Amino acid sequence: MARTLTVENAVKTYPGAQTPTLNGVSLELNSGEALVILGQTGSGKSTLLRAVAGLEELDSGTVEIADHGRLAVVFQQAALFPWLTVRQNIELGARYKRNRGRVQKDRIDSLIAKLGLTGLENRKISEISGGQAQRVSIGRALAINPSLLLLDEPFSALDPATREELQGWLRNLIDELHLTMLMVSHDISEAVTVADRIGYFEAHKGFTRFWSPRQEEVSETEILDYYRNAAGQGSYVI
Numbered sequence: 081m082a083r084t085l086t087v088e089n090a091v092k093t094y095p096g097a098q099t100p101t102l103n104g105v106s107l108e109l110n111s112g113e114a115l116v117i118l119g120q121t122g123s124g125k126s127t128l129l130r131a132v133a134g135l136e137e138l139d140s141g142t143v144e145i146a147d148h149g150r151l152a153v154v155f156q157q158a159a160l161f162p163w164l165t166v167r168q169n170i171e172l173g174a175r176y177k178r179n180r181g182r183v184q185k186d187r188i189d190s191l192i193a194k195l196g197l198t199g200l201e202n203r204k205i206s207e208i209s210g211g212q213a214q215r216v217s218i219g220r221a222l223a224i225n226p227s228l229l230l231l232d233e234p235f236s237a238l239d240p241a242t243r244e245e246l247q248g249w250l251r252n253l254i255d256e257l258h259l260t261m262l263m264v265s266h267d268i269s270e271a272v273t274v275a276d277r278i279g280y281f282e283a284h285k286g287f288t289r290f291w292s293p294r295q296e297e298v299s300e301t302e303i304l305d306y307y308r309n310a311a312g313q314g315s316y317v318i
């Protein structure tokens with residue numbers, strides 16, 4: 081199995097902090113694998129994702145990504161151009177990644193269909209819903225055909241019904257496009273729906289447990305219990 085991402089001994093202490101946020105974190109991700117990172121709030125999940133994206137400089141340790149040029153990142157808020165259409169926003173993803181001069185129309189059409197956005201191509205972003213906008217954000221990221229897709233709580237600003245719909249949608253997309261994905265989430269049910277592998281991330285410790293929902297029966301209660309135990313007698317906050 082080809083390896084897409086290798087993080088080795090990542091250490092990061094924010095200026096002024098008493099303790100490192102990343103304290104020797106290691107992680108491996110195979111090509112075609114979807115990993116969802118769960119963990120308590122403030123444990124350092126986003127810091128790790130940002131370090132993988134190259135947006136956060138590590139104090140020490142290494143991040144190795146196969147085919148580094150094809151990395152795509154999507155955050156919680158859709159950062160789209162509201163005055164451009166759905167299609168133009170998706171094409172921008174391809175254009176910015178110097179797609180050898182020309183956007184391939186057929187490929188974009190096929191992507192729009194896979195995204196479930198057929199019929200909305202010519203609407204402006206200001207004329208579509210939040211859920212549809214987040215589909216466009218992910219579509220724009222996929223337009224470069226990324227070797228690694230990084231998602232930081234992409235659905236958490238959406239209402240519960242839309243969020244649930246998009247979780248199933250994302251899982252289908254992963255299967256159809258054979259995506260390699262690393263996603264940070266606060267939602268256990270989302271992780272079980274979307275992930276091949278779920279990693280529980282703990283402050284100062286890194287990953288302390290993995291589950292594989294597609295290979296074994298993984299209940300949400302079991303994961304919730306893990307949160308409780310990891311927090312010890314103290315309170316836990318998801």
Ligand SMILES: Nc1ncnc2c1ncn2[C@@H]1O[C@H](COP(=O)(O)OP(=O)(O)OP(=O)(O)O)[C@@H](O)[C@H]1O
Pocket residue numbers: 094095097101119120121122123124125126127128266
């Ligand atoms: N730019 C920064 N400067 C200083 N401290 C930061 C910075 N970004 C994050 N931190 C701190 O590092 C710790 C980890 O933050 P991070 O956002 O990575 O956690 P998280 O697990 O993603 O949290 P959440 O689930 O709430 O988004 C927190 O204590 C946070 O306050």
